[in-house]
Amino acid sequence: MMVLKILDPASETLFSRLSEKVRLAPNFFRNSAVVLDLECLPETQVCDFGDIKARLRDCNLIAVGVQGGHRLQHEAALRAGLPLVPSGRPTRTDNRPAQAAGQTVPPPSRPTLVVSEVVRSGRQIYAPGGDLVVTAMVSAGAELLADGHIHVYGTLRGRALAGLSGDTTARIFCLSLEAEMVSIAGLYRVNEDFTPEIVRKPVQICLKEGYLCLEPFFPVGR
Amino acid sequence: MGQIIVMTSGKGGVGKTTSSAAFATGFALRGHKTVVIDFDVGLRNLDLVMGCERRVVFDFINVINGEAKLYQALIKDKRVENLYILPTSQTRDKDALTKEGVEAVMDELRKEFEFIICDSPAGIEKGALMALYFADQAVVVTNPEVSSVRDSDRILGMLAARSRRAELGQPPVIEHLLLTRYDPIRVERGEMLNVNDVLEILAIPLLGVIPESQAVLRASNVGVPVILDDTSNAGMAYADAVARFLGEQLEHRFVKPEKRGLFSRLLGRTA
Ligand SMILES: Nc1ncnc2c1ncn2[C@@H]1O[C@H](COP(=O)(O)OP(=O)(O)OP(=O)(O)O)[C@@H](O)[C@H]1O
Ligand SMILES: [Mg+2]
Numbered sequence: 001m002m003v004l005k006i007l008d009p010a011s012e013t014l015f016s017r018l019s020e021k022v023r024l025a026p027n028f029f030r031n032s033a034v035v036l037d038l039e040c041l042p043e044t045q046v047c048d049f050g051d052i053k054a055r056l057r058d059c060n061l062i063a064v065g066v067q068g069g070h071r072l073q074h075e076a077a078l079r080a081g082l083p084l085v086p087s088g089r090p091t092r093t094d095n096r097p098a099q100a101a102g103q104t105v106p107p108p109s110r111p112t113l114v115v116s117e118v119v120r121s122g123r124q125i126y127a128p129g130g131d132l133v134v135t136a137m138v139s140a141g142a143e144l145l146a147d148g149h150i151h152v153y154g155t156l157r158g159r160a161l162a163g164l165s166g167d168t169t170a171r172i173f174c175l176s177l178e179a180e181m182v183s184i185a186g187l188y189r190v191n192e193d194f195t196p197e198i199v200r201k202p203v204q205i206c207l208k209e210g211y212l213c214l215e216p217f218f219p220v221g222r
Numbered sequence: 223m224g225q226i227i228v229m230t231s232g233k234g235g236v237g238k239t240t241s242s243a244a245f246a247t248g249f250a251l252r253g254h255k256t257v258v259i260d261f262d263v264g265l266r267n268l269d270l271v272m273g274c275e276r277r278v279v280f281d282f283i284n285v286i287n288g289e290a291k292l293y294q295a296l297i298k299d300k301r302v303e304n305l306y307i308l309p310t311s312q313t314r315d316k317d318a319l320t321k322e323g324v325e326a327v328m329d330e331l332r333k334e335f336e337f338i339i340c341d342s343p344a345g346i347e348k349g350a351l352m353a354l355y356f357a358d359q360a361v362v363v364t365n366p367e368v369s370s371v372r373d374s375d376r377i378l379g380m381l382a383a384r385s386r387r388a389e390l391g392q393p394p395v396i397e398h399l400l401l402t403r404y405d406p407i408r409v410e411r412g413e414m415l416n417v418n419d420v421l422e423i424l425a426i427p428l429l430g431v432i433p434e435s436q437a438v439l440r441a442s443n444v445g446v447p448v449i450l451d452d453t454s455n456a457g458m459a460y461a462d463a464v465a466r467f468l469g470e471q472l473e474h475r476f477v478k479p480e481k482r483g484l485f486s487r488l489l490g491r492t493a
Contacts, residue, residue, distance in 0.1 A: 118425060120379030121372055122346075137425065139375045157423075 003067070004056075005037040009047035019059045033181070033188050034061045035085055036077070038069025046072060049080035062181065064161070064188055081124050081143050083164040085186035112148075119144065119158065126164075140180060149173070161188075162205075172205040177214070187212045224332040227339050228357040230381075232373025234344030236365045237402035240438055241460070242341035243271045244449040245361070248464030250305035251449075254336040257296065260310035261353035262343040263318055269309040272299065273445020283311040286323030292330055301450070306335070316349035328356045346376060355386050359396040361429060361467075365403045366414040371423050374399075378424065398429035400463060405434040406479040417477055430463030432456055433476040 008014070034056060041047070053063045065085035066077040074084045113127035115134045121141030125132065132146035135153045142158035144150050149171050150162045156174035163170030163185035170184050177198055181190045184207050194214065202217040229238045229245070239262070246258035259282060260268035269275040274297045280290035285308075299305035308327075311318065331338045342353035354360065360381050364374040381395045382388055388395075401420060408414045421428060437454030441447065449464070451457040455476050462472050 117382065118378075120382065121375040123379050123383075139372075139379075139423070141372060141376065142379075155422075 002032055002034045002061075003037050004034050005040060006047070006052075007040050009041070009045070009052065015055045015059065018056075018061075022059045022061065032061055033064040033183075033190070035186070036063060036066045036082065038066055038073050038077075041069055041073065043070045044072075046076055049077045049082050053080055053082065062190070064181070064183060065186060078126065078145075081145075083126075083145055083161060085164075085166070113146075118154075121158070132162075140178075146170070156182075159183075163207075168207045170206075173203075175202050176200050177203040182212075182214070184212060189214065224335045224338050225358045226328060226332070226356050227337060227359045227361060228342055228354045229339060229361050229363055230342040230350060230354050230377050231344065231363040231370070232346060232350070232377040233365070233370045236363050236370055237400075237432070237438075238344075238363045239267045239271050239341050240442065240448065241361065241363050241400055241402065241432070242268060242339050243447040244457075244460040245464055245467070246272075246305060246307075246337070246339045247299075247302055247447040247449050248461060249337045249339075249468075250299070250302045252464070252468065253304065255304045255334070256337040256339065257306040257308055257331055257335045258339040258341060259308040259331075260341050261319070261349055262341060263310050263349060264312065264315050265343065266310055266312040268341050269297075269307060270445060271442045272307050272447065274299070274307055274309070275445070278309045281309050281311045282327070283314050283318045285327055286318065286320065292327065301446075316343070316347065316352070319349060319352040321352070321355065324352055325356065346380060350377070351380065351384060354381055354395075355384070357381070357385055357395050358387070359398065361398045361400050362424070362426065363400050363402055364420060364424070366401060366405075366409060366416070366420060368415065371415065371420055374424055378426065397426040398467070399424055399426050400429050400432065402432040403434045404431050404477065406477060410479055417474075428474070429466055430459055431474050431477050432459045432463070 056063045063082055065083045067085055111130040113132050115125060116136060118136045119125060119134055119138040119142040121139045124143040127146040129147050131148035132144055133151045137154035138144060138152055138156050138158045140157040144160045145164050146162050147165045147167060150160045152174040155176040155178055157178045159181045160172050160179055161183040162172045166185050168185045172182055178200060179191060181188055182205050184205060187207060189212055198214050198216055203214055204217060205214045229242045231238050242258050246256045249256040260266060263283060269278055277297050280295040284290040285292050285295050295308055297307045340353045343349040362374045362377060364370050378397060385395050401417060405414060409416045417431060433455045435454055435456035437451050437456050438448050441451055448454060448457050449460040459476050466472055
């Protein structure tokens with residue numbers, strides 16, 4: 001995924017230079033996801049992430065998250081719909097230490113957020129530390145965020161980002177996939193790249209060996 | 223107590239003012255005392271469509287500011303009994319709409335009128351939020367195109383979260399979809415979304431489909447609400463929509479291309 005290092009958020013030339021670059025290779029950049037790297041920002045520096053997001057959109061880039069930086073910046077970013085993603089590409093295999101047999105570690109508690117009304121365009125819902133269940137449709141322009149799984153018992157037309165804090169075992173389930181973008185632990189896929197056998201179908205999305213897999217629940221034709 | 227109805231859309235130019243004028247006139251024609259208010263401060267339009275622009279002395283903003291009494295600003299329609307217009311100011315901006323001021327006017331109107339129709343400005347900013355804040359019911363005016371549907375969806379979210387009913391935890395604003403400027407021929411050619419596409423995305427009940435019609439522009443140019451032109455498709459479709467709003471069950475007309483007779487086929491396509 002592309003990473004954009006923010007040195008000075010107030011820089012007037014940043015976006016003009018960026019759009020220059022994008023113009024040179026429009027097909028390469030079109031609707032690419034971008035992670036904003038905040039590493040070089042001083043701790044107290046806050047920036048208008050909504051504005052940055054909109055300006056990136058003008059350059060045909062999609063901001064999907066931030067990395068580095070500090071807590072206040074993360075909170076501001078999240079309010080603008082930019083979750084904290086783990087730095088660098090997620091590892092290709094699940095490298096958490098395997099649990100020894102017989103060891104009894106209680107599973108982490110994951111509070112579930114259940115939403116039963118239509119999630120309309122412009123709305124953002126975040127389930128911190130747990131799963132998000134929506135029992136209605138999710139409109140284009142809406143955004144679902146969860147540290148755990150995301151279930152949508154309806155049509156998913158907006159964006160869904162599961163495993164926000166890096167949980168590579170998180171999954172997304174929906175009854176009909178028409179999403180703008182889906183992402184798990186920072187790996188994403190945009191609508192344009194969906195293959196016909198999953199569009200408007202019941203789909204589950206998970207990471208397998210570091211790759212994002214989108215698979216129909218029922219094989220086509222059955 | 224009167225019902226407050228907002229005509230809203232998010233997107234501009236989809237037919238809110240046309241529909242506000244038509245509904246207000248339609249309710250009044252059926253004997254319901256109705257007032258229609260222009261919330262589009264700075265872009266006075268409603269009085270033109272209603273044909274009363276030369277009778278405006280005081281306006282909605284004067285009343286909010288205490289510069290005039292409500293009865294001084296209300297304009298009684300000359301054609302239809304029971305119909306009143308509350309025009310807005312052309313020289314002020316949306317900041318003139320204060321919540322307390324609008325509330326005081328609404329409270330007063332509620333006692334007098336059965337239906338209070340609020341013609342919302344476009345957008346999702348202050349003017350549109352004020353127009354929808356006090357609503358009991360909302361008519362979401364949508365054109366059969368993707369951007370309009372998207373904006374309507376956004377407005378539905380606002381109704382569910384930012385209206386007074388939502389803030390007070392009261393039963394939600396009742397939502398109705400009014401699909402306007404519908405051109406069945408272009409829909410059939412796949413150039414516009416069809417009714418079902420729109421219903422699938424917005425998932426609210428369909429109040430009516432108003433066809434694209436030359437009669438609308440003609441009517442607004444002469445300041446006669448198109449519902450009074452009962453020979454036009456648009457006028458009839460508005461009359462149906464008003465009847466449905468009042469509880470009648472009517473089939474949706476004008477959603478399929480009209481079958482052209484031999485005569486017009488011989489003449490070829492006319493606009
Ligand atoms: N059914 C229709 N057929 C043809 N033209 C229409 C129809 N409905 C509205 N129009 C035209 O569309 C234009 C915009 O209509 P109108 O002013 O009612 O929209 P609006 O939503 O109030 O706009 P604004 O957002 O600027 O307030 C006008 O020129 C009107 O004549
Ligand atoms: Mg208008």
